[in-house]
Amino acid sequence: MKVGFIGLGHMGLGMAANLLKGGHDVTVYNRTRTKVEALIAQGAKGAASVADACRGEAVITMLADDGAVESVVFSDGGVIGSLPAGALHISSSTISVALSERLEAAHAKAGQRFVAAPVFGRPDAAAAGQLFVVAAGAADALRASAPLLDAIGQKTFIVSDAPKAGNLVKLSGNFLIASVIEAVGEAMALIGKAGVDRRQYLEILTSTLFDAPVYKTYGALIADGKFEPAGFAAPLGQKDIRLTLAAAEDLRVPMPLASLLRDRFLTLLAHGGDKLDWSAIGQLAAKDAGETTS
Known part of the structure; x- marks a missing residue:
């Protein structure tokens, strides 16, 4: 799949690398450019902005907290304004239930799909592709996300059709x-x-x-x-x-x-x-x- 990845911290770096290993076409965005360059060396494309990471079939965000997610998703040139209709946003960040509800509603209004897919595991598990994924969202969105989630984790648990349940x-x-x-x-x-x-x-x-x-x-x-x-x-x-x-x-x-x-x-x-x-x-x-x- 053609997928963007936003947030190359301790967890995101390994997750994005495993998407590349899984054969996906990955475009990465991060405020710290050195982390982007490390993945470009592995075959990723570098994005100059959040919008540039949202041109494909899906985008994954792995960010520190609600504030970081809100900034990336709702700002001018953010995920909501840049992701094509029908495309998928997978949020692997550990965020509040309230923000998950807000994200679901905003993506639905924009004609996009949303899956909450937070993960269990420390950075070594992320690097090894051995995370456990807790996924929640509409059935069609979960099916579309499966190849990406399979690449980053050893097992995916589907818990609900309501994304907030995953969070x-x-x-x-x-x-x-x-x-x-x-x-x-x-x-x-x-x-x-x-x-x-x-x-x-x-x-x-x-x-x-x-x-x-x-x-x-x-x-x-x-x-x-x-x-x-x-x-x-x-x-x-x-x-x-x-x-x-x-x-x-x-x-x-x-x-x-x-x-x-x-x-x-x-x-x-x-x-x-x-x-x-x-x-x-x-x-x-x-x-x-x-x-x-x-």
Whole structure:
């Protein structure tokens, strides 16, 4: 397919590269030109503007937050004004439910199609084409998006014909990951202060009760205190919990743990953690306990 890709950050760079490997005709746009040039070397075409990336059958956006998506989609020369009628916008960004609803309505009014397709996985999974995709949208739009989603992920889960449901599933998943990070951090603070080796403790946990990638990946980062470079930066984690709570408020679903996580992220950011991986909230319990962690 002839597809544009907008947003070559930690995740987008690998995703766009895998579209090229999948044989698609890819045009890329990013504010940082060096990332565009890296993909041009792999066979992509460079776009001078957002509009230039919207000339094909589809465009994929992978951007940091609601503000970035709104700027790219609704501005003069943006996606809405540039994408041909009948063409497809796939949003892989982790955005609010409210913005997803707005995007669906705006694309329908413009005669375009919209699919929400946020992904689970860190940058290494994006580079390897091993993301898990959560897709939602009209049946015809989902069929059209399938070859592109197959190129970036190992499996696509179709959850609804309403795009906002895909975004809600993604937010709820990130809430659960953050919950694991906090719980592991508290447990490690407890055993660490008693003199138990954190790495050995992690091996025990992941060899018995918690043999899952989320515990292995984030447990290792917490045990080693390795929060830079950030695979997923702390401000993005804070944003996702904030959006989860906004969705919960609209649906009148109390989420006490999410409220705790919001405060944990705010604590981390208040102490200068903006450049750290979001797993750095897992070190807060040890600091609260008076531990010195490496």
